[in-house]
Amino acid sequence: MSFVPRLATDKQCTGCFACIDVCNKNAINIVEHYDGHRYVEIDKSKCVGCGMCEQICPVVSNFEYQQSEYSDFYAAWAKNRTHRKTSASGGAFYAMASSVIEQGGVVFGAKIEEPCYVHHQAIETKEELSCLQGSKYTHSNASGNYKLALKYLKEGRMVLFSGTGCQIAGLLSFLKDRTYKGNLVTVDLICGGIPSRILIDKFISQAPYKVKRVLSFRTKEIGWKPRGFRYNLKVEDENGKIYDYANKNNLITTGFSLELTNRYSCYDCPFVGKNRKSDFTIGDYWGCIKYDEEHFDGISLIIAHTDKARQFLSSLRDSLFYDKADMNLAISHNHRLVTGHSIQQYFLERKLLAFLSSQLSDSTFSKIYANTFSNKSPWILLKVIRKVYGIVVNIIDRIGHKQ
Incomplete structure (x- = not known):
């Protein structure tokens, strides 16, 4: 093989691992370097030089993530107080995920294993939802989940895929022009970076x-x-x-x-911004000055980027309270929403x-x-x-x- 695909360098690689899922020859391996971060390496003995990994990598391919024309900001919380209390903020993710499961869909998110290893997993029941709730301040290995999400979408099922901005960019770049019958809802997070x-x-x-x-x-x-x-x-x-x-x-x-x-890519993240290609961005509504009586149980910030997101949000009225939020206030207290440097x-x-x-x-x-x-x-x-x-x-x- 003469042609060797160009992957993101260690300083560029986000660890989304979409390149692994697109390689049909299993020629890309995960390696942990001395800085405690996981990167990818090409096994030249297996690589056939097709270049698919290079085309799919959201960094190398310059995948455009700031695309929506406008975004709506909302303060939100789950109406079920039990589920809201077990959530990191207001329980917005739980309400979204529950709705997808009720429609026979599949939810992807980060799960923690003993003692503290985090990886993405697909779930299909509400009983499993608790394992995806809560913040995990470490890297979640999402490899394998992009192919699995495509499988469910091809079966015509609804899929909610949650993750960091780079992981959602990895998913969308992986799917690209692939056709499927199902309905995909993407949810990225206001991310503070991936520590070692x-x-x-x-x-x-x-x-x-x-x-x-x-x-x-x-x-x-x-x-x-x-x-x-x-x-x-x-x-x-x-x-x-x-x-x-x-x-x-x-x-x-x-x-x-x-x-x-943090990963060096987190210090110059290209997947920030208030207008994103994901359907939703969620996080804590830091700086909220309204709803004093609701603060104790937590308030989520939801940003809807697409018409599909706005329609999906309107379907959650019975399980999720949401109200227009002050965009400038939200951004001023959530600088990582728009600042990648x-x-x-x-x-x-x-x-x-x-x-x-x-x-x-x-x-x-x-x-x-x-x-x-x-x-x-x-x-x-x-x-x-x-x-x-x-x-x-x-x-x-x-x-x-x-x-």
Whole structure:
């Protein structure tokens, strides 16, 4: 074989893995690099040079994701309080997914396995829906699910596919001009980026107990609120004891929020914007100033990008309350909705992640990547240095973008 397809580089690859599903020769493998992220490699002994992976990759093919002419913003919550309370925000996803299942459809989403491995899975019953609920601040392997979604669509079934913007772009690029009888509804998330697997692995290895499973990355046991919401990671040990990290810095949730270990593609994400090719974008309605009595149970932000989405939303009136939201307010408190660029890509912590993870003690690594130190510790200088460095890099970055 002389022709070798061009796939996204490590700095471009989003980990959507649509290229794997389109390869009929199983010539593309997932490999985990020293930075704790999974990438793809071509097995040249199997590759026949058809170039389908290159055509499908939403990065290499420059797949256009900002396409809708206009989008409608809504505040929303599920009318069933039980299901709403078990959701990360207002239960919008649960209401959507329930409707699809009631119509004999299939729902795709991220499921967590013990102790903390996340992958996409298709479900067909409401009883299974709970496994797709809740936020998972780690990479979900969606390979295999694009082909499976096409199979169901060809059978004429309704399919709801949820995921990050890059995963929905991967699905839509994979489907392209393929014909099917079914109805597809795509739901992407307001994404904060994909952190390195190193954070979870080190958290588990450092824990003074044997981790059986991560129960949740965040819950609403003390309520949801539109400002100042804190993560409260919950972990169960092998004896059934629950550990709550609600007010404790830790590698998983603090590490996620610091954005120092994200995939490089997350620092310049091309799949953001208020007008997207997905049907819906959903997330928390941070900054919401209305519905005070509803804040405790959580409020979702729903953005409908297509006429199909608006029609589907109108069919949910019995199970989902929704009301027009202030677009500017929503965007101002959800900057990752429209901003894909992040200066953390220039920080030494990210550039040296692979080296530092192997050379530093667990304690020092946690201090750097999760701020696990007191305000009286000399390590507090790290926060000051980051702040100053961030300001300088931001100024240089803006000047560079203007030129």
